[in-house]
Amino acid sequence: MSELRCGPFADQWVISAPERGRRPSDYRREEEERSKEEDCPFCPGNEQMTPPEIYRVTGEDRRWRVRVVPNKFPALQDQPRLDREAVADVFVRVNGVGSHEVVIDSPEHRKEIPDLPLEQIELIIDTYVLRLRALMEKSAHRYVLLFKNHGKEAGASLAHPHSQIIAAPIVPPAVEARLQAAKAYYKKKRRCPFCDILVEEIRCGERIIEEADGYVLLAPYDSRFPFEMAIYPRDHAHDFTAITAEQRRGLARVLKRTLSRLKCLLEDPPYNLILQTALNSREETTAGQKVLSSSSHWRIEIIPRLTRMAGFEWGSGLHINPTPPEEAARYLREVAITG
Amino acid sequence: MSELRCGPFADQWVISAPERGRRPSDYRREEEERSKEEDCPFCPGNEQMTPPEIYRVTGEDRRWRVRVVPNKFPALQDQPRLDREAVADVFVRVNGVGSHEVVIDSPEHRKEIPDLPLEQIELIIDTYVLRLRALMEKSAHRYVLLFKNHGKEAGASLAHPHSQIIAAPIVPPAVEARLQAAKAYYKKKRRCPFCDILVEEIRCGERIIEEADGYVLLAPYDSRFPFEMAIYPRDHAHDFTAITAEQRRGLARVLKRTLSRLKCLLEDPPYNLILQTALNSREETTAGQKVLSSSSHWRIEIIPRLTRMAGFEWGSGLHINPTPPEEAARYLREVAITG
Numbered sequence: 001m002s003e004l005r006c007g008p009f010a011d012q013w014v015i016s017a018p019e020r021g022r023r024p025s026d027y028r029r030e031e032e033e034r035s036k037e038e039d040c041p042f043c044p045g046n047e048q049m050t051p052p053e054i055y056r057v058t059g060e061d062r063r064w065r066v067r068v069v070p071n072k073f074p075a076l077q078d079q080p081r082l083d084r085e086a087v088a089d090v091f092v093r094v095n096g097v098g099s100h101e102v103v104i105d106s107p108e109h110r111k112e113i114p115d116l117p118l119e120q121i122e123l124i125i126d127t128y129v130l131r132l133r134a135l136m137e138k139s140a141h142r143y144v145l146l147f148k149n150h151g152k153e154a155g156a157s158l159a160h161p162h163s164q165i166i167a168a169p170i171v172p173p174a175v176e177a178r179l180q181a182a183k184a185y186y187k188k189k190r191r192c193p194f195c196d197i198l199v200e201e202i203r204c205g206e207r208i209i210e211e212a213d214g215y216v217l218l219a220p221y222d223s224r225f226p227f228e229m230a231i232y233p234r235d236h237a238h239d240f241t242a243i244t245a246e247q248r249r250g251l252a253r254v255l256k257r258t259l260s261r262l263k264c265l266l267e268d269p270p271y272n273l274i275l276q277t278a279l280n281s282r283e284e285t286t287a288g289q290k291v292l293s294s295s296s297h298w299r300i301e302i303i304p305r306l307t308r309m310a311g312f313e314w315g316s317g318l319h320i321n322p323t324p325p326e327e328a329a330r331y332l333r334e335v336a337i338t339g
Numbered sequence: 340m341s342e343l344r345c346g347p348f349a350d351q352w353v354i355s356a357p358e359r360g361r362r363p364s365d366y367r368r369e370e371e372e373r374s375k376e377e378d379c380p381f382c383p384g385n386e387q388m389t390p391p392e393i394y395r396v397t398g399e400d401r402r403w404r405v406r407v408v409p410n411k412f413p414a415l416q417d418q419p420r421l422d423r424e425a426v427a428d429v430f431v432r433v434n435g436v437g438s439h440e441v442v443i444d445s446p447e448h449r450k451e452i453p454d455l456p457l458e459q460i461e462l463i464i465d466t467y468v469l470r471l472r473a474l475m476e477k478s479a480h481r482y483v484l485l486f487k488n489h490g491k492e493a494g495a496s497l498a499h500p501h502s503q504i505i506a507a508p509i510v511p512p513a514v515e516a517r518l519q520a521a522k523a524y525y526k527k528k529r530r531c532p533f534c535d536i537l538v539e540e541i542r543c544g545e546r547i548i549e550e551a552d553g554y555v556l557l558a559p560y561d562s563r564f565p566f567e568m569a570i571y572p573r574d575h576a577h578d579f580t581a582i583t584a585e586q587r588r589g590l591a592r593v594l595k596r597t598l599s600r601l602k603c604l605l606e607d608p609p610y611n612l613i614l615q616t617a618l619n620s621r622e623e624t625t626a627g628q629k630v631l632s633s634s635s636h637w638r639i640e641i642i643p644r645l646t647r648m649a650g651f652e653w654g655s656g657l658h659i660n661p662t663p664p665e666e667a668a669r670y671l672r673e674v675a676i677t678g
Contacts, residue, residue, distance in 0.1 A: 004657075007561045008532040009520035014561050015659045022565055022661040024604050024670055027645040075651070075659045088539045090532070091560050147650030155649025166651055174656025177516075181348035193347040193429070200427045221430050222346045222353045226361055265363050274654035303653055306366040310494025311486025312414070312505055314642055315613035317513025318343075320354045320414045322361040331363055 002076060002096030004170060011173055015096065017075050042067075042104045042160035054101060055131065057123050065120065066127045067104040074100035075166055082140050082169055097140050099167040103127055109160050112150065114260040121252035124163075128275070129248070131165055133241045136280050141167035143175055143279045151270025154305045163273075171279055179279065179296060186295035194297030195236050197221075207329045210257070213250030217258055219325035219332065226307060226323035227266065227332065231258060231300040240277035240298040255300070257337060262304060265335040270305040341415060341435030343509060350512055354435065356414050381406075381443045381499035393440060394470065396462050404459065405466045406443040413439035414505055421479050421508055436479050438506040442466055448499050451489065453599040460591040463502075467614070468587070470504055472580045475619050480506035482514055482618045490609025493644045502612075510618055518618065518635060525634035533636030534575050536560075546668045549596070552589030556597055558664035558671065565646060565662035566605060566671065570597060570639040579616035579637040594639070596676060601643060604674040609644040 002017035041049035044063065055068040070077075076098025083095045105113070106120050113121060128146055135144045148163040149156040171179065185193040201207055201218050209217040209229065216232045231254055233247070243251070262271060277298040281289045313319055341356035380388035383402065394407040409416075415437025422434045444452070445459050452460060467485055474483045487502040488495040510518070524532040540546055540557050548556040548568065555571045570593055572586070582590065601610060616637040620628045652658055 005561045007559070008524050008536065009517060011516045011520050012561055012563075013657055014563050015657055016562075016663050017659050017661055018663050018666075022645075023666075024566070027565065027605060027608070087560075088543070090535050090539050143655075145651060145654050147654055149649045153647065155647045164651070166655075168655070168657065172655030172657045174654065177350045177656070178348060181350055185347050196347065196429050200429050204427070220346070221426075222344045222351055223355075224351075224353050226366065227363070266366060269366070272650035272653055274650050276654065301654070303650075306361075308492065308494045309648065310488045311611035311613050311642075312484060312503070314611050315484050315486050315513065315615065315640070316482075316505075316507070316511030317516070318352055318354055318507065318511045320356050322356055324355050324357050327357075327362075 001079075002074075004094040004096060004168075006092045006094075008090050011177075013170060013173055015075050017073075017096070037109045040109055040158065040160050041072075042102075042158060042162060043109050044107045050102075055127065057127060063107065065106065066123050068127060068131055069102050069104070071100040071102050071164065076100055076168060094169060097169045099135055099141065099165070101131060101135075101165045103131065103163040103165065105161040105163065112161050112259065112263070113256055114263050116256070118249075118252050118256065121256055122248055125248045125251055125255075128163070128165075129241050129243065132277070135165065135167040136241070138167070139280070139282060140169050141280055143168050143171050144277075145172065145175075146275040146277075148273040150273070151268075151305070154270035154272050156270075175276070175279065178276075179292070182295040183291055186291060192236050192295055192297055194232065194299070198232055198234065206326045209261070209329050209332045210254075213253050214247060215250060215254045217254060219329040221325060223321055223325040223328065224319035225303050225305075226321060227262070227269075227304045227328045228321075228325070229258060229262070229302040229332065231255070231302075232297060233299075236294075237298055238278045238293045238296045240275060258302065260337045261332045261335050262302065264337055265331055266304060266306070272303045272305065274301045274303070275299075276301065340418075341413075343433040343435060343507075345431045345433075347429045350516075352509060352512055354414050356412075356435070376448045379448055379497065379499050380411075381441075381497060381501060382448050383446045389441075394466065396466060402446065404445065405462050407466060407470055408441050408443070410439040410441050410503065415439055415507060433508060436508045438474055438480065438504070440470060440474075440504045442470065442502040442504065444500040444502065451500050451598065451602070452595055453602050455595070457588075457591050457595065460595055461587055464587045464590055464594075467502070467504075468580050468582065471616070474504065474506045475580070477506070478619065478621060479508050480619055482507050482510050483616075484511070484514075485614040485616075487612040489612070490607075490644070493609035493611050495609075514615070514618065517615075518631070521634040522630055525630060531575050531634055531636055533571060533638070537571055537573065545665045548600070548668050548671045549593075552592050553586060554589060554593045556593060558668040560664060562660055562664040562667065563658035564642050564644075565660060566601065566608075566643045566667045567660075567664070568597060568601070568641040568671065570594070570641075571636060572638075575633075576637060577617050577632045577635045579614060597641065599676040600671045600674050601641065603676055604670055605643060605645070611642045611644065613640045613642070614638075615640065 006013045037043050050069040056064045057066040059065045076096045079097045082097050085093050144167045146165045207219045281292050345352045376382050389408040395403045396405040398404045415435045418436045421436050424432050483506045485504045521532050546558045
């Protein structure tokens, strides 16, 4: 069973997941991506290769369009209760309560978001909303993170396009740090810091890639990575799962164009996509919930994996970005999107 | 010129370094490591290929043993003054004041720390101490980070063994977070948190790899990466540059054994090595300096690069480690060190 561990500093948690189990010899040869359709557990006809299905969207032809299944090697999983234990007064351990699901984007082994019709992307987004809502029902799930790894260098071990959703029993350190800073900003200025960023970005314009369908796509001022992008709803909204049908259709269009820009400009680079949304605030006071909902703003972050982390980045938390976001935005704005 | 940037959240700074300059097409083909001796700017005979030398250690035969040169593509560099500027009340920009040096470990193109004689490793450590002291003289240098990237996957662009030292005009976010947490721990318990960790680790023993020569080598309880290691001085010491000649000799022996363990166990894996030491506290009050020196403990962190960061890790700051540190320590303790 996996567990969460923390030293005397509450700022660093890790998930120790031994069933994903690796001895020294396991690291010597890199796993190959399974890329042939006949071996692919996410292709139609191979449904029995995944753990029992959690959810599916079925088409008029009775075939599935999107499937959700448990991750075969879950980082966290459902357990009877949350056990928190101090170890010798310096360490803390929490059992690995949570959930780890896989959303199979479509039956097509070789079609990424840029290649899929808008209707299919809308089905994927609908599925995201439904699964996030379901996972947020459990009070043990403090935060639910949705992400997509594209390409081996971005951590994808299966080629068939898919996303993952992990529900964790703690607010993860990076999320917590951002929430606290956003709350402090809000308490001082009574404004959402992300809304303030959007106002300034739109006024300045240099880092805007597009503004359409109710969303703003930009290269963040403090981009850590070359060609990093973020999609924000134009108007304040803290909870992704509250989006309307019209907003979903808009998001499908923006997402398709965004990932097409990336694919065309950088020849289908590896990337990570991350949805940052509201945490599970049901145990907060009404006033606490008000501050949280006023100071956070859901967004999708897209990180192309073009550079490598080295000792400086690990030791300092400071990233060195060789491509200024103003230049990245210009390239991404001007690239011709092709089929 | 490079600059440091920060959004409305003081927790994330980045270095925007456009002279390392990258257009989209530059990312398409991975740079090759320059590995042939004749092309290597760090090999004897090619000294004119580096920027003008900062420091060298010369042997009795008048040849150099260790050289220090400026990084040809510095992330930060010396500038007349520090300019801090607010951008539209939401962003902050600081000009890229600092320094970026390279320490060439030895004249030997193919000899890593495990292959070098102890005397050479002592010269490298002496050089580290001297350069760190010199860089800490400048009040604009708030933190000086020493690191080593080994192998292309760990970010090394030149194969000839070397280390790097970057002096930054801010305390980097990861260092600041750790310092604040350590100070809070100290204020509550009046003890150094790292000393408390060492007491518990030695009592428990499971994660200790060796304890010798005044140092403790262990696999941290909250290891983020498989086979992660840390070297701590056994007795409290916050400032690496204050080590005695005897402690340097001890460190040379521990460092050689540590990296030999890694090399033998995992077949010379890529890794990052990071020295965390005292920040520049000359602008602190005497009381502030006392708290800092009592609550921090210098250490060397070694991160083998065997797994990939994926969307979950970027989005959450939570690492999933498939090899528990107890197992890692057992393997690293028991491995036969050869050659």
